[in-house]
Amino acid sequence: MSIGYGVFWGIVPLWGYQMLCCVSTALLFRLNATLAAIASNISIPPMIPLILYLSFLTGGLCLGDTGADLSLDKFTDFDVVMANLYQYVIGAVVLAVVVGLLTTLTTFVLLEYIFKRKSKRP
16 A cells, blocks of 8 residues: 555655655555655656656546647647646546556555465475
8 A cells, every 4th residue: 555655646746745745644544654755756857757748648538628639749848737737737636546546456466476475385
């Protein structure tokens, strides 16, 4: 749960406060704050363009026809982000929830597999 929770906070659009929110709420929910903090570092500089683009794309899907057309060739400037902030925020929150849940599920399945494999060894 802690890893998926950290990934969720790493994608949520609270730039500058993601780590603080992640660690403080992880402690509140009695999750492993260290794992959550490490996982929240998904928003490192090489990943930011991908997260921004996927957030816009998800926001466009959520808003239907009202979302802005953001093909990759138009996604070149931060002004595009600011002009379509509503679409970005909606998409980022939805993306954060979906990726956080998928990460939690994937981590759970992998850990179950690893622990079952270890328990079968003589």
